[in-house]
Amino acid sequence: MVEEEKNKSPLQKKISRREFLKKAGMTGAGALVGGSLLGSFLYPQFQKESNEAVGKEEISFYGKHQAGITTYMQKNIYFVVLDLASTKREEVIKLFKDWTAYTEQLMQGQKVTKESSNAYLPPKDTGEALGLNPYRLTVTFGISRSFLKKLKLKDKEMALFKDFPAFSGQQLEEQYTGGDIVIQACADDEQVAFHAARNLIRVGRGVVTMKWSQSGFAAIGDRKETPRNLFGFKDGTANATKEEEFDDVIWYNHKDWLQGGTFMAVRRIRMHLETWDRTNLNEQEKTFGRYKESGAPFGKKNEFDDFKWDEKDENGDYIMPIDSHVSLANRTGVKLFRRSYSYADGINDKTGQFEAGLLFISFQKDPENFVTVQKSLGSVDKLNEYITHIGSGLFACFGGIEKGGYIGQKLFE
Numbered sequence: 402m403v404e405e406e407k408n409k410s411p412l413q414k415k416i417s418r419r420e421f422l423k424k425a426g427m428t429g430a431g432a433l434v435g436g437s438l439l440g441s442f443l444y445p446q447f448q449k450e451s452n453e454a455v456g457k458e459e460i461s462f463y464g465k466h467q468a469g470i471t472t473y474m475q476k477n478i479y480f481v482v483l484d485l486a487s488t489k490r491e492e493v494i495k496l497f498k499d500w501t502a503y504t505e506q507l508m509q510g511q512k513v514t515k516e517s518s519n520a521y522l523p524p525k526d527t528g529e530a531l532g533l534n535p536y537r538l539t540v541t542f543g544i545s546r547s548f549l550k551k552l553k554l555k556d557k558e559m560a561l562f563k564d565f566p567a568f569s570g571q572q573l574e575e576q577y578t579g580g581d582i583v584i585q586a587c588a589d590d591e592q593v594a595f596h597a598a599r600n601l602i603r604v605g606r607g608v609v610t611m612k613w614s615q616s617g618f619a620a621i622g623d624r625k626e627t628p629r630n631l632f633g634f635k636d637g638t639a640n641a642t643k644e645e646e647f648d649d650v651i652w653y654n655h656k657d658w659l660q661g662g663t664f665m666a667v668r669r670i671r672m673h674l675e676t677w678d679r680t681n682l683n684e685q686e687k688t689f690g691r692y693k694e695s696g697a698p699f700g701k702k703n704e705f706d707d708f709k710w711d712e713k714d715e716n717g718d719y720i721m722p723i724d725s726h727v728s729l730a731n732r733t734g735v736k737l738f739r740r741s742y743s744y745a746d747g748i749n750d751k752t753g754q755f756e757a758g759l760l761f762i763s764f765q766k767d768p769e770n771f772v773t774v775q776k777s778l779g780s781v782d783k784l785n786e787y788i789t790h791i792g793s794g795l796f797a798c799f800g801g802i803e804k805g806g807y808i809g810q811k812l813f814e
């Protein structure tokens with residue numbers, strides 16, 4: 402024990418002494434606050450060190466692909482869809498250049514730009530992220546087909562970039578559907594993500610207006626476990642994890658303005674939590690074809706075990722229910738890269754129930770891949786009893802930005 406103590410770094414020693422204080426009878430919420438206050442009073446240095454370490458990690462804005470797509474999910478998202486208020490090309494180009502400069506600063510945890518010395522003007526940066534670290538902020542930009550139409554970029558239209566068909570069962574609401582431009586700001590701190598979106602919209606006043614937005618969260622923890630959605634199931638298990646797979650699944654690779662980019666499908670999906678919570682565990686698991694706690698596919702032990710959707714047991718019955726979500730999605734043989742966030746927006750006025758669900762986001766090199774999976778889920782998916790699609794969008798997210806360039810540059814060349 403003594404030997405063990407000797408081998409610890411000064412920081413580790415401080416932590417274990419703090420643990421000791423906690424164990425010495427100071428447990429429970431109130432005591433924990435008391436404990437940490439006492440801890441920081443006794444060890445002010447510890448408090449300082451840990452504050453500095455939190456959120457320091459920074460992600461590069463420049464690269465072959467935009468950040469925020471294959472970046473390991475952050476805890477928070479602020480997702481916003483904008484409409485064009487101006488269709489003047491030079492104004493839009495100017496805005497994309499401003500967004501480029503601002504985003505480079507934001508992702509470094511800096512103010513959007515240098516402040517003016519004139520105190521009679523509003524500050525350039527709104528200020529709520531002052532003193533906060535970057536928190537792995539990423540900002541990802543994309544445009545829709547309506548953007549190309551409004552700016553008369555006819556030569557940039559492409560056959561595969563077409564609107565989604567009307568999917569069975571969807572109840573899309575105009576207030577969460579469509580729009581010209583998407584900005585996806587993700588960070589391990591909610592205020593950092595919001596600050597980014599807010600400042601980008603602010604500099605765009607007059608050129609863009611806000612159409613719809615959604616904030617969301619994901620249980621990232623120590624980044625070792627697949628995050629769980631609000632039905633309590635691990636969500637994202639089947640996602641690609643390797644660079645080579647990303648090329649197959651995500652990145653658009655034709656020699657045009659979208660090279661190195663990808664298509665983002667977004668669906669705002671209301672989840673009927675009250676109905677789900679009345680459903681027994683067996684039914685819940687049959688809905689997905691995976692076990693709740695482990696995330697393993699039916700008939701297997703571990704989350705990442707391989708499975709075949711059409712494997713049968715000794716009685717000749719399908720092991721994975723054929724109307725389960727995973728069976729229906731998997732049998733298409735098509736891969737999407739899902740990066741969805743949960744949302745909880747208070748109580749629905751009409752039903753008195755939770756207004757909560759999933760801001761489903763998937764990236765794929767061809768929008769048709771999303772369409773194929775969604776059509777397979779169709780009216781058959783057992784999950785349909787518990788969800789309603791109420792918002793939708795399809796955006797082309799640009800390829801990566803080189804230093805000196807600006808987002809969407811290839812659209813205007």
Ligand code: HEM
Nearest residue numbers: 630634635636637638639670727730731737759774775788
């Ligand atoms: C609220 C709505 C949804 C919920 C709660 C949900 C939840 C899940 C869960 C728990 C899994 C199993 C673990 C995993 O591999 O991630 C899964 C798999 C999957 N989901 Fe969903 N999902 C939803 C909507 C969608 C939509 C709209 C699509 C696409 C159209 C989709 C496509 C997929 C795919 C492709 C898989 C992987 C299947 C495979 O193993 O090959 N999901 N989903």
